Amino acid sequence: MLDWWLPENVSTYGADIDSLFHLIYWITMITWVGVQVVMIAFLVMYRHRDGRRATYTHGNTTLEIVWTIIPTLIVVWLGIQSVETWNKIKIDLPESDYHIQVTAKQFNWEMLYPGPDGEFETDDDKMIENDLRVPVDTPIRLRLTSRDVIHSFFVPQLRLKQDMLPGRTIEAWFQATKPGRYEIPCAELCGFGHSGMLGHLTVYTPEEYDAWRQEQWAGAVWPANDATRKARREEGPHDGARTNG
Amino acid sequence: MTAHAPTADAAHGHAEHHELGFLRTYVFSTDHKMIGKQFLFLSLFMMIIGGGLALMMRWQLAWPETQIPGTRWIPEPLMYDGFMPPEFYNAAVTMHATIMVFFVVMPLLVGCFGNFLIPLMIGAGDMAFPLLNMLSFWVSVPAGIMMLSSFMVEGGAAAAGWTSYAPLSTVPNYSGVYMGQNFWAMSLIVLGVSSLMGSINYITTVINMRAPGLTWFRLPLVIWALFITAILLLLALPVLTAGLAMMLFDRMAGTAFFLPEGGGEPLLWQHVFWFFGHPEVYIMILPAMGIASEIMPVFARKPIFGYHAMAFSIMAIAFLGWIVWGHHMFQSGMNFTLGTSFMITTMVIAVPSAIKTFNWLGTIWGGNIRFTVPMLFSLGFVALFVIGGLSGIYMANTPIDIFIHDTYFIVAHIHYVLFGGSIMAMFGAVTYWFPKMFGRMMNPVLGQIHFWGTFIFYNLGFFPMHILGIGGHMRRIYNPTQYEFLEPMQWWNVFITQSILIMAAFQLVFVVNFFWSLFAGTKAERNPWKANTLEWDAPTPPPHGNFLTPPVVYRGPYEYSSPEVPEDYLPQSRKLAGATGGAH
Numbered sequence: 001m002l003d004w005w006l007p008e009n010v011s012t013y014g015a016d017i018d019s020l021f022h023l024i025y026w027i028t029m030i031t032w033v034g035v036q037v038v039m040i041a042f043l044v045m046y047r048h049r050d051g052r053r054a055t056y057t058h059g060n061t062t063l064e065i066v067w068t069i070i071p072t073l074i075v076v077w078l079g080i081q082s083v084e085t086w087n088k089i090k091i092d093l094p095e096s097d098y099h100i101q102v103t104a105k106q107f108n109w110e111m112l113y114p115g116p117d118g119e120f121e122t123d124d125d126k127m128i129e130n131d132l133r134v135p136v137d138t139p140i141r142l143r144l145t146s147r148d149v150i151h152s153f154f155v156p157q158l159r160l161k162q163d164m165l166p167g168r169t170i171e172a173w174f175q176a177t178k179p180g181r182y183e184i185p186c187a188e189l190c191g192f193g194h195s196g197m198l199g200h201l202t203v204y205t206p207e208e209y210d211a212w213r214q215e216q217w218a219g220a221v222w223p224a225n226d227a228t229r230k231a232r233r234e235e236g237p238h239d240g241a242r243t244n245g
Numbered sequence: 246m247t248a249h250a251p252t253a254d255a256a257h258g259h260a261e262h263h264e265l266g267f268l269r270t271y272v273f274s275t276d277h278k279m280i281g282k283q284f285l286f287l288s289l290f291m292m293i294i295g296g297g298l299a300l301m302m303r304w305q306l307a308w309p310e311t312q313i314p315g316t317r318w319i320p321e322p323l324m325y326d327g328f329m330p331p332e333f334y335n336a337a338v339t340m341h342a343t344i345m346v347f348f349v350v351m352p353l354l355v356g357c358f359g360n361f362l363i364p365l366m367i368g369a370g371d372m373a374f375p376l377l378n379m380l381s382f383w384v385s386v387p388a389g390i391m392m393l394s395s396f397m398v399e400g401g402a403a404a405a406g407w408t409s410y411a412p413l414s415t416v417p418n419y420s421g422v423y424m425g426q427n428f429w430a431m432s433l434i435v436l437g438v439s440s441l442m443g444s445i446n447y448i449t450t451v452i453n454m455r456a457p458g459l460t461w462f463r464l465p466l467v468i469w470a471l472f473i474t475a476i477l478l479l480l481a482l483p484v485l486t487a488g489l490a491m492m493l494f495d496r497m498a499g500t501a502f503f504l505p506e507g508g509g510e511p512l513l514w515q516h517v518f519w520f521f522g523h524p525e526v527y528i529m530i531l532p533a534m535g536i537a538s539e540i541m542p543v544f545a546r547k548p549i550f551g552y553h554a555m556a557f558s559i560m561a562i563a564f565l566g567w568i569v570w571g572h573h574m575f576q577s578g579m580n581f582t583l584g585t586s587f588m589i590t591t592m593v594i595a596v597p598s599a600i601k602t603f604n605w606l607g608t609i610w611g612g613n614i615r616f617t618v619p620m621l622f623s624l625g626f627v628a629l630f631v632i633g634g635l636s637g638i639y640m641a642n643t644p645i646d647i648f649i650h651d652t653y654f655i656v657a658h659i660h661y662v663l664f665g666g667s668i669m670a671m672f673g674a675v676t677y678w679f680p681k682m683f684g685r686m687m688n689p690v691l692g693q694i695h696f697w698g699t700f701i702f703y704n705l706g707f708f709p710m711h712i713l714g715i716g717g718h719m720r721r722i723y724n725p726t727q728y729e730f731l732e733p734m735q736w737w738n739v740f741i742t743q744s745i746l747i748m749a750a751f752q753l754v755f756v757v758n759f760f761w762s763l764f765a766g767t768k769a770e771r772n773p774w775k776a777n778t779l780e781w782d783a784p785t786p787p788p789h790g791n792f793l794t795p796p797v798v799y800r801g802p803y804e805y806s807s808p809e810v811p812e813d814y815l816p817q818s819r820k821l822a823g824a825t826g827g828a829h
Contacts, residue, residue, distance in 0.1 A: 005715040007730060017644045024642060028635040035631050038606055043624070046545070046612045053813060054806040055611030059551035063607070064600070069477045069553075071599040077594035083585055085644040086829050091324045091583040104430065106419065149413040150511060152576065152651060156717035156730060159648045163577045166412065167505020167510065168441050187336075187651040190408045191413060191420055195723035 007156045008176040010203070014159035016085040024078065089160075093175045096141040098134060104144075104151035104164045107193035109184060116220040126216060128197035135209035136179050142172045152188035155201055161187055176203040265789075267552055275375035276789055278384050281361030282682060285675075287382075288352040289388065289759075295344035296610075300749055304544075305329050307742035323401060331723040332421060333535040335404035336396070338721050342407030343429065346529065347436055348389055348391045350667050354532035355440070355478070356382070358674055359471045361682060366465050368456025368796040368818075373449040381442035381521035388436035395428035403429035406721060408522070411503030411514035416496040427496060430489040437482040437489075444482075447475035456779065456818075458798035462556070463780050463817070465802040466549065469556050470535025473563045474528050477479065480567075481524040488517035508683065515577055521572035527566045529571045530761035531559060533670035537623040540677050541608050544620035548803040550607030558597035566593040576650045584643050591641035598609060598634045600612050600683045602627065607746070613806070613813070617774075618692030622673030625700050629665025633658055650790060651721075654714025657815045660707045672699070672755065679762065680769030684786040687766060691758035698751030709737050777816045 002025050009018055046054075067211035101120060103113040111132045115124030120143075123179045135139045144153055146164040153172070157180075162172045204212060213222065265274075276278060304313045342537050364371055371405065374380045395402040400423035405414035408427070417423050437595060451472045464472075486672040491502040492514070501507020503514045542549045549555060571579060571587030605627050615618070636658040640646050649655070672695070679687045714733045725731045725738060726764070772781040779798070781792045796818040804815040815821075 001713065003659050003736075005712050007717050015335045021645050021648075022641060024639055024645065028638060032631060032635055035602060035606065036628060039624070039628065042601070042606065042609045042612075043614060043616075046609060046614050048613050052613050054545060054613040056548065056806045056808055057611065058548050058803075059554065059604070060670065063603075064551050064554045067603045068596060068600055071596050072593065075638070076589065078638070079585075079589045079592045082588065082642050082644050086581070086585060086588075089644065089647060090584070108666070149419050150410055150577075154647070154651075154717075154719070161650055163649050165578050167511070168578065170419075178394055181729055185719055185722075185728055188410070189335065189413070189721040191674070192335060192404070194335070194721065195331060196727040198727065203772050207651040238629075 001053050008178075009157065009159060010176050010180065010182070011158040011160065012175040012177060013085065013089050014157075016088065020082055020085060027074065027078070043242045057156065072123070090172075093137045093141065093171055093228070094175075096139040096173065098138060099143065100132065100134070101143040101145070101169075102132070102153060102164070103147055104153070104186070104190075105147040106149065106191050107186070109153075109197075109199040111199070113216075115217055116222050116225070124217065124220065130184075131202070132199060133202045133209070133212055134176060135206050136203050139173055139175045142174075143169050144172055145169045148243040149190050150188050151186045151190050154185050154187035155182055157182045158187075158201075158233060163188055176201075179203045179205050179208070199224045247483070270377075275379045275381060277360045277372045277375070277378060277684070278787060278791075280378050281357045281359075283354030283665050284352045284385075285361060285682075286507075287351045287385065287389065288357065290342050291348040294393065295341050295349055296752070297748060298341040298344070300746065301329060301747050302334065302337050302341065303742040305334060305723065306725060309574075309726050311544070311739075323396065324554075327531055332401060332404060334723040335406075335420075336402040336422075336425070337472060339403045339406050339409070339429075340392075340396070342717065343392065343403070343433075345663070346407060346525070347433060348385075348392065348665060350529045350671075351440070352385065353473060353671050354529065354667060355471070356443060356535075357477070358386070358467075358532060358536070358678070359443065361678065362467060362780065363447055363450055363471060364454070365457055365681070365791055366468050366778050366785060367451060367454060368782075368792065369450060369454035369773035369800065370790045370792065370795075371788055372446045373454060373828030377442045378416070378446050381439045381446065382703070384442065385436055385439040388432045388439065388720045390431040391428050391435065395425040395432070398424040398428065401425050404513070405427050408518060409492070409514075410518075411492065411495070411511050414514075414565055415503050417490055417496065427493060430496075434489050436715070437486045440478050440482050441784055444475040444478035447477065448473060451475075456796050456798050459779075459817075462553065462657050463801045464556075465535075466538035466552070466555050466559075467532070467535030469559055470531040470538075474531045475557050477524045477528050477531075477566065479529070479562055481521045484517060485521035485525075485806075487515060488521070492808070512574070512577060512579060515579075515659040516570070519573045520567075523570040524566045526662070527562055529667050530618055531562065533626060533630075533667040534559070536670040536674045537605065537626045538601075538608075538679075539754050539778070540623040541605060541627075542545055542803045542805055544615045544617055544623075544776050545609050545612030546615075546805045547608060547612040548801075548805055549604070550610070551604040551619050551803065554600055554802065554825035555604055558600045559777045561589055561597040562594060565590060565597070572641055575646045588641055588643045592638070595634060595638060597603065601678050616722065617676075618687070618689055618696060619673045619774075621696045621700075622669050622676065624664060626669040629669060629703075631663055633666055644703075648717070649714050651719060652714040653710045653718045656720050657710035657714060665703065672696070675759070677774070678780075679766075681780055681783070681785055682765075683770055684762055685766030686769050686773060687761050687762040688758050690828075691754055691761075693705065695754040695758065696749055698754065699748055702744045702751065706741050706748055709741050713737055753804075772816075775802055775812075775814045777814055779817055782816065782818050 064133050109130050111128050114120045114125045144162055144164040146166045147187055152163045158174045180203055182201045184201055188195040213236040301313055315326055317327040363408050402425040405420050405424050413419050494500040495502050501509040503509045569591045572591040575584045609680050676692055677689050718731055769785050779796050782796050798817045799820055800817055802817055806813045807815045
């Protein structure tokens with residue numbers, strides 16, 4: 001039933017989130033139905049009847065121990081199950097050749113592309129408002145920050161959400177698995193224009209992406225492959241390679 | 246305490262001793278029962294305003310930017326001839342939650358029932374500090390006036406959410422709200438003083454004024470819950486006050502506690518707010534759990550199942566409640582490894598709640614259950630609290646929270662805990678203790694209608710919010726039709742609003758029942774429910790000083806269907822021939 005309502009998943013790690021979602025869905029559903037069925041059964045079985053007397057008991061220590069230990073084991077096990085996915089999404093960010101800086105402001109997203117040289121704060125940077133374009137099947141790294149209040153970058157189909165704070169940059173990543181156009185709503189109340197603060201993510205096939213890139217940076221020479229940037233990265237850490245760890 | 250009588254009494258001070266004047270009896274009363282009733286009326290009044298704001302928001306979400314019926318009287322620039330602008334929507338979001346949390350649920354469960362029940366159920370004549378008790382109510386009144394009047398100042402009321410995240414809340418130009426946010430912060434600081442006075446009083450009273458023989462583990466569970474709640478209040482509210490003071494300094498004195506430009510840190514507000522805010526959640530649910538634990542044994546005619554487990558799980562929740570606040574901040578940019586620690590502690594806090602649920606089921610097992618109105622509301626509380634507890638596990642799970650954080654899933658969760666939980670228990674408590682409070686019974690037929698109408702349409706209204714959340718519907722958005730991906734779900738918004746409007750109509754049944762019973766209900770006998778706890782020993786309604794003879798306690802509070810007596814109840818204060826126990 002969960003799948004009726006979840007938006008389509010188009011990111012690599014989205015499947016991990018969805019499978020945890022399903023796992024907890026089944027555990028909580030079984031618990032919920034169990035508790036309600038037992039409750040209704042007891043209410044029917046032990047409804048008031050004249051001449052009956054309630055069972056005089058103050059409890060049962062064995063039962064208390066059982067229903068303390070079993071839930072504890074389940075929730076701790078669930079917690080441990082989730083650590084890997086969380087780390088994968090938020091802490092161990094993969095290397096990427098595509099870095100984009102997203103700066104939120106009331107009530108727009110500024111998408112800053114570093115251009116052919118792959119470095120921010122150079123002449124070939126390009127800023128496009130509310131328009132994020134990326135190639136499919138490639139890890140994309142985002143540098144999230146805000147100019148004014150707290151905003152939250154949310155793409156439901158990517159299963160990605162991250163608050164954006166003024167005064168600090170937070171790294172996020174995703175890898176889209178399906179070309180298409182998706183909405184980027186703001187998920188944190190950010191003022192009177194919060195509702196409707198909306199950007200779009202366009203996921204391109206590699207060919208489409210190259211065509212768009214050529215159109216935006218007319219005449220620019222892009223590294224034929226990623227070797228140049230990898231070499232540069234090995235020279236030492238630079239801004240784009242920081243992680244959240 | 247007459248030596249410290251308020252000045253209002255000076256005018257007719259000679260008329261005291263037996264006959265207290267009108268002012269001393271009904272207005273500036275130091276009698277815990279009257280103060281409890283004052284909190285009851287204050288919070289029921291505030292509930293109408295908080296509920297009205299909610300209905301306006303629901304209308305806007307179902308039928309965006311259409312004229313809302315019955316609101317044309319609200320002047321510009323708040324509303325425009327019944328049309329709601331986004332500025333007012335944000336103010337409504339903020340004020341609905343603020344009013345419901347601070348001026349309805351807290352004064353009802355803690356102010357009203359804490360005051361009314363603690364002295365009566367521990368066999369005391371009044372609170373330890375009656376004058377402080379009176380002040381605690383009268384300080385909350387200006388706080389409420391300040392909060393409501395903020396709608397009328399330039400820029401309108403606070404509109405940064407009840408969580409008031411900085412810097413939206415601390416830089417006036419970001420929100421367009423000027424004095425309104427200051428009023429909000431000052432009102433809550435003043436209300437914090439009121440709560441502190443109450444909590445000191447409750448703690449002192451429970452520790453020092455229990456009747457002879459009333460040992461700690463003979464205390465009714467609702468007293469345990471209120472006692473632990475008072476400790477939480479005492480420790481949590483100063484943290485909020487500190488945060489609010491920093492907010493006011495940032496807004497009015499040019500400091501930059503939360504502003505990165507000035508070397509401050511926006512996340513500091515969130516840490517401070519949630520360090521208060523999570524214990525606050527338990528402040529609002531523990532008394533409700535206590536109420537359910539009190540009512541269920543009476544109408545199951547059976548001892549509470551696992552008394553000690555119930556008492557210790559209240560303490561466990563209160564303790565763990567201090568180390569889970571970070572689960573509100575998984576997506577905030579807080580250190581991501583810390584998220585994992587908070588996930589584990591949050592998962593563990595589900596356990597004491599589970600223990601309580603199983604023990605409530607154990608209590609009705611083998612009972613002889615009477616489906617009175619208080620019992621229905623208590624059973625409704627258990628059924629709905631289970632949903633609120635289980636939905637919490639989704640958000641405690643860090644990866645799932647990435648997706649459902651700040652969506653309608655959390656809105657569903659909080660309303661299952663606070664409405665399905667606290668408010669349901671509150672309705673049960675009002676019906677159950679109404680005879681002791683006002684000397685008359687509430688009408689059971691109207692009560693049944695109110696229960697079923699509320700229970701059914703509550704679920705039709707709030708359960709689908711889980712579905713909206715799973716669909717990614719953000720909370721606090723003014724107009725869902727601005728988003729393509731929400732298009733297929735808009736009919737749920739309509740359905741939810743219709744259900745909640747019907748549920749709201751059923752609340753009129755409660756209002757009618759309440760006031761009709763107040764003046765014309767059946768006269769109540771001393772112990773109409775045949776219950777065991779000490780408040781039913783006092784005359785109905787109890788006089789000043791409560792008990793005609795100071796009660797002595799011989800046993801625990803839940804001796805129902807005991808083999809020692811032919812009746813199916815055995816009051817705590819009844820001495821049996823050859824009984825052991827008694828005063829220690």
